[in-house]
Amino acid sequence: MSFLTGEFECKLDPKFRMMIPAGLKKKLPELETEGLVINRGFEKYLVIYTKKEWDKRLEELSKLNEYEEDNIAFIRYFTRGATELVPDAAGRVLLPKFLLEYAGIKGEVVLACQLNKIEVWDADTHRKLMDDEPASFGALAKRVMGNKSKEQE
Template sequence: MFMGEYQHNIDIKGRMIVPAKFREGLGDSFVLTRGLDNCLFVYPMDEWKVLEDKLKQLPLTKKDARQFTRFFFSGAVECEIDKQGRINIPATLRTYSKLEKECIVIGVSNRIEIWSKDVWEDYFEASEESFEDIAENLLDFDI
């Protein structure tokens, strides 16, 4: 399980150090893709396979299903951590997520999210104001 929040920088070549606490859980290779809310999602291979199987079950006849699957898979790349503990984030994914220099890396249970620091701060501030309402709405899910 991934949890916690870490601040890192991306260098001019698009490389970012993966927090040491996350490296073991990611394994030798993992998948990096577009996420929701302008962040990037990082999945260990076993979690990616579970998600891939679920997405394969979506009906091809539904426009939303086709769009989401295209969006999600077209941005996906298999990654490995180099000897310095870094990953290389492709330019298309950096553009999508507005990653320039400062970024926030968070653990979200079965995945990691990589956010632009500015985007994360805006998102967090907006969500913090409605956190109690969100929690109340989730009571139906027995949380």
């Protein structure tokens, strides 16, 4: 699997359409044929998945016991608002207004690639988040990655 990397700044046009940056488009060969899926993130941002990655997420959800309350609630909230994005003839995708309102996105966005998905942030919110970097990134790395044994590598 090829992972997505990079951050891209974009502007939405007055009709809430966004041009996928050329550098990102090169990393998404399935964009034209399969499209993408956009949905809410776990915080006030949006997430774009390739159709293949979204289907993997749905496959995981389909294995949950649908009779348990937490599972029902998680599936409901995780899939709430999921929308397919299909580029128009000019290569723009239309971002749903209700999802933009959820994330507080007004016009300028940052597309932040995160391994197998793309987070879509309001540009000002993303700047504030990145400015609030932990005092010791090394300590965070140790807590998150430091307990991996050599066999896992």
